[in-house]
Structure formats: C-alpha cells, structure tokens
Amino acid sequence: MMEDIKEHFVEYVALLIGMAVFVVLLVIYRFDKDALLIISGVGSAFYVAWGILHYVLRKRLTRTIVYEYVLFGILVFLLLFTVFSI
C-alpha cells in the first residue's frame, strides 16, 4: 500500500485536498440544507471519479471496481443525507 501511495503520490494528494475542501465546505454551510445537499452530492461524485480515474491510469479498471466506487459514493452520500435532511 505504501509503495502504491509513493508511486501515485499526486493522486493521493488530490484525494486528500478534495476531502479537506469537502469538510471545510460542510463546516461553512452547515446550516444551509440546500448547500449541504449539493456539497454531499459533489463530494461523493468526486470520490467515485477519483476511484475510477485511479484504476484507469493503471489500466486495471473492471466493471466490479466501477460498481464498488459507485456503491461507496452512494453510501457516503446517504450517510450524510440521513443526518442533514432531518
């Protein structure tokens, strides 16, 4: 795993920056339900796109991996939506 991170350092930095921006936006707009919906949706989509791109660059993308990232993206969105939609 560490070898993979070292080898694709830029990809992981992009993921961490994306997540940091995601958290900062959630904090700033924590009282705005519409903004939270958009931020969560875009954040989840970013993660799915990152995952797919990660495997495209390695030429190892399979349908199962696409499903996996899409499902994790949906899970992330739903975990947030359950709380901010109440």
Next chain:
Amino acid sequence: MPFNLFKEKAQENPAVIKHWRKNPKSIEKYQFVYNFLPNPDKKRRASLISNKAVFIYCSLIVIVTLAFRIIPKFAPGVLGYASNINVKDLLEYTNGKREEVGLSDLKLNSKLTLAAQEKAADMFKDGYWAHVAPDGAEPWDFILAQNYDYIYAGENLAKNFSTSKEVVEAWYKSPSHKSNLLGANYDEVGFAVVNGVLNGYETTLVVQMFGRPREPSMVASVYEEESVLKESVNNSTLEPVKGSQTSALESSSFSPSTVVSTPKVDMTLAAKSISLAFGGFVGSLLAIDMWYSRKKGINKFTGQTFAHIIILIVVIISVWFVLQPGIVL
C-alpha cells in the same frame, strides 16, 4: 468456504477431513470467518463488505430515512427534536453578535414577546412553517395586534435546533436573517420558544420579532426587560406538548425561558446513530481487511481499501461534529 479450498486443505492434511467429518460445525465456523475476513482463495473482500452487502446497507439506510418521513403521519409526536433553548441566552447571543459590529444592544420588549408567542401558537394551530400564515396573516399583523406601533419591524424563525447558540449561529450564517440580527434600524426584540407537534414531529419553534417603536420614548426600559425575563424564569421549564394544538396554544400564553423538549425518539440522535453505525461497521471491516490482507499477503482485485477508510473517517467526523439539525426561515 469454497469446496475447492476444503479439498485442498484436506489433501494437505488428511487429518483435516477426518476432523471435519467428525465436527461438521467446524466447517460452518471456517466459512463464517469469511464474512469478516478477506477470502484468500477467491481474492475477495469479506462478504459483509462485498458490493452486494454495501448495496444492502444503502437500501437499509434509504428505508430508515423513508421511515423517518412516514412515521410522523401515523404516530404524530413520537419522533422529534430534543432541545434546550433559553430566551435569556437567545437575547445574549443576539446582542453579542451586534456588539461585535459595534451596534447597540436590543431591549427585550413585552409586546414583541407576546406577538412572537402568538405567531408560534398560530403556526402550531394551523400546522404551517412560514412568515405568512395560510390565512394571509403577516408578521406585522401579530405585532400590530399587540398595539405595538412601529416604524421598522422584522421576523426570524427557527425550528428543530438543540441549543440557543445554534439558533443564533444559524441566523448569523444566513444573509437575510443576519440583516435582521444586525439591523441598525431595530431597538427592541421579542422571543418565543414554544414546544409542540408540527407536521407530526415534536419540535421547538423559535420566533424572533424585531421592532423600532414610532415614539422613541416607548423603547423598553431596563425595568421592563427585567420583568419580561423574570416572568420567563418563573415559567422556566415547559414540558413538551404532545400532539395537541390546543395545548400548544395554552403553553404560548406563558413566557417560557428555558424550553426543554424530550421526545420519545430524538431524530438527531437516531439519525446520527444510524449513520455512525453503518459507517463505523463498514469502516471497521475495511480496516480489518487491510490488516489481514497485508498479514497474509492476499492480493485482491478490488478498489483501494485505504481510500474507502479515509472517506468513511471524513464522513464519521462530519456527522458527529459538523452536521446539526435545525432550519431557519
């Protein structure tokens, strides 16, 4: 456990097949661990974090979220928002925000307080959440009904919040509410914090009414402010009103200072618990998967476990520390 692996194991060690024949339950046990650990034979994740399992978790979360919307229609007042909101704190936080930008403090006015209470009672009675009532009554109508002759007036609404600080912070974060909160044209304010059942959910409504009287001499004195607060303290704790609009109306005749709402099921706690339970469960299994695969040298054809764990940690932190219930209008 896959049959091939069973065969291989048995070929490796004939004693294994003998043992399994004698103890068929041990085969089940052997198979059971792959619900939690990655399968070295199939080069897959644990069954409980397979794509199929994640799809089931997503479906369950959707079902629970839908249940939160449906239950109040059949059992009003069961679901609700626990709160502990205080008029004194609302006034202090409001004036604190004004002081930060060099504005004068707002005085608590008894007529604006009564107007706010009437508005809150009206929303519970007619089951609406808006500045303009279904019958067309506007905020100014409630203020004028208390014989408060104003030149400027405004209204902020909030519901489902847990604390006074969160209410004022949410108003402050919203540009339109912030302009009321920091309105230089206002001298006085009135608050209503009332519990009741609105659209099936037990909740606490907060109404904040601003005003500047036509006659400057009518601005509330320190004595009036103290008497309004004192009256509030005398009725400091109000038990939650369950399912009755009449009770909500009756309660609004008080000037509650601290309103404590304790519904049967606290929506905030329930939603956060569900989110954390699913997120924590999947995250823990992924962490076990990463550790076990490394230990046993299992190379799986799956997505990046490390990235999944990181995103789930971000979600858990956000759910626990950042996201709070509450809507302002």
